[in-house]
Amino acid sequence: xxxxxxxxxxxxxxAIDITQLFLTQLKKNELTSAQxxxxxxxxxxxxxxxxxxxxxxxxxQDPICxxxxxxxxxxxxxxxxxxxxxxxKNIAMSTAQQLYHQRRDDNEMMASSATVAARTTKMIQALNxxxxxxxxxxxxxxxxxxxxxxxxxxxxWGYDQEQKQSIDRIVSQLIx
Numbered sequence: 001x002x003x004x005x006x007x008x009x010x011x012x013x014x015a016i017d018i019t020q021l022f023l024t025q026l027k028k029n030e031l032t033s034a035q036x037x038x039x040x041x042x043x044x045x046x047x048x049x050x051x052x053x054x055x056x057x058x059x060x061q062d063p064i065c066x067x068x069x070x071x072x073x074x075x076x077x078x079x080x081x082x083x084x085x086x087x088x089k090n091i092a093m094s095t096a097q098q099l100y101h102q103r104r105d106d107n108e109m110m111a112s113s114a115t116v117a118a119r120t121t122k123m124i125q126a127l128n129x130x131x132x133x134x135x136x137x138x139x140x141x142x143x144x145x146x147x148x149x150x151x152x153x154x155x156x157w158g159y160d161q162e163q164k165q166s167i168d169r170i171v172s173q174l175i176x
Contacts, residue, residue, distance in 0.1 A: 003035060006042040006049060015043060015052020023056070027064050033071050040075035050082045051144045054090060056117045065119060084131035088139060089153065090120045096163040097169045117170070124174060136171045143168040 004022055025031050044050040057065050068131030078082045094116035101110035143164045
């Protein structure tokens, strides 16, 4: 069993690679609770590390990622300033992508986007971070008014009105 070490200035690609190694060890039950907590906490301290972790964990074709371990939730909760923004954007993107793939009759990719949305939703609900709730309200406001802090994000990804409404619907369901 190897203990994974996260470099201080990890690059995005390296974060993806190390998260894949982590998932392999996690699946084989090779990590203690403390090692899981320490690894995820160290990885998501930086934007590149967090992005690499979430893109790998949320899209992995492995059911171990369907129910996040308590140690993973605890580690993410310790870094709400980075995690909240990424999780809010992940739920928006995966929701919009479901509709995109549905329009193209790509059931496989639609199912993949649905998996990401479901995993992200579970994480968001388990975390119950006030930062996420505030960002959900900002995102919903931006969609409803056409102005706001998420306007650049929505424009950059080219979401149409139907995709925005779909995002707003899921976000509204997650606001508590």
